[in-house]
Amino acid sequence: MLENVTLRSLFRKKREGQKITMVSTYDYISARLCDEAGIDCVLVGDSLGMVFQGLESTLPVTLEEMIYHTKAVKRGVKRAFIIVDMPFMSYQVSQEEALRNCARVMKETGANAVKLEGGQEIAELVHRLVSVGIPVVGHIGFTPQSVHALGGYRVIGKKEDEREKLKRDFKALEDAGAFMVVLESVPSYLAKEISQPAKSITIGIGAGPHCDGQVLVFHDLVGLVEDIKPKFVKRYVEGAKIFRDALKRYKEEVEKGIFPSEEESYG
Numbered sequence: 638m639l640e641n642v643t644l645r646s647l648f649r650k651k652r653e654g655q656k657i658t659m660v661s662t663y664d665y666i667s668a669r670l671c672d673e674a675g676i677d678c679v680l681v682g683d684s685l686g687m688v689f690q691g692l693e694s695t696l697p698v699t700l701e702e703m704i705y706h707t708k709a710v711k712r713g714v715k716r717a718f719i720i721v722d723m724p725f726m727s728y729q730v731s732q733e734e735a736l737r738n739c740a741r742v743m744k745e746t747g748a749n750a751v752k753l754e755g756g757q758e759i760a761e762l763v764h765r766l767v768s769v770g771i772p773v774v775g776h777i778g779f780t781p782q783s784v785h786a787l788g789g790y791r792v793i794g795k796k797e798d799e800r801e802k803l804k805r806d807f808k809a810l811e812d813a814g815a816f817m818v819v820l821e822s823v824p825s826y827l828a829k830e831i832s833q834p835a836k837s838i839t840i841g842i843g844a845g846p847h848c849d850g851q852v853l854v855f856h857d858l859v860g861l862v863e864d865i866k867p868k869f870v871k872r873y874v875e876g877a878k879i880f881r882d883a884l885k886r887y888k889e890e891v892e893k894g895i896f897p898s899e900e901e902s903y904g
């Protein structure tokens with residue numbers, strides 16, 4: 638039987654050089670599949686704004702929506718470690734508001750940790766959250782909540798000043814007590830430079846193979862998102878094609894009177 642995933646077991650994996658797996662997902666069924674497959678961490682990502690709601694960015698996602706989705710995910714998870722994205726502007730206005738919002742997420746959803754985007758500018762807040770017992774995951778590199786400020790979706794760390802800033806941001810989060818940091822869309826060699834001496838667990842997405850673990854969005858890895866495929870996404874199954882074919886067969890069978898047969902009918 639698979640053991641419950643805890644902070645201790647995640648750090649044990651890091652120490653022993655075993656890779657950590659994380660999947661970002663938003664509902665009961667997909668979370669249950671991740672849990673049954675032995676995925677270590679389920680992230681309720683605010684990417685749900687784009688993937689689940691069809692929005693253009695993660696910016697409009699609300700705290701209430703994150704709580705709603707996390708409650709659904711929690712019901713599907715028996716052993717994985719659940720991390721919740723704090724949505725845009727739920728932690729930037731003031732430390733008091735941020736504390737209150739993070740506390741709400743922890744109290745109302747039963748999640749294990751919160752994830753915040755940003756580096757040095759949120760370090761004090763991270764320290765405060767950690768000091769009241771809330772485990773924090775940082776997120777640096779390409780940070781989707783700052784898509785407009787960053788000038789669109791792109792790799793971060795191609796220029797020297799960006800590389801130096803990324804290292805300072807990582808150090809600030811680590812010193813503040815973030816137990817884990819997501820590195821998104823960062824050159825592989827830079828993620829290696831950051832990860833190798835790191836005390837915090839590093840999780841990559843578009844950051845190469847040298848992080849302590851990897852995260853992908855469920856809908857990307859099962860091939861449900863067909864129109865956008867960033868370089869870092871690997872589809873393990875062509876889900877959209879499989880589902881579409883099934884739907885076409887269902888339509889055809891209903892139209893031809895093949896479904897339902899006596900077998901699918903009550904006597």
Ligand code: KIV
Pocket residue numbers: 661680681682683684685722819821842852853854
């Ligand atoms: O929102 C999300 O799903 C994320 C991951 C892609 C890291 O932040």
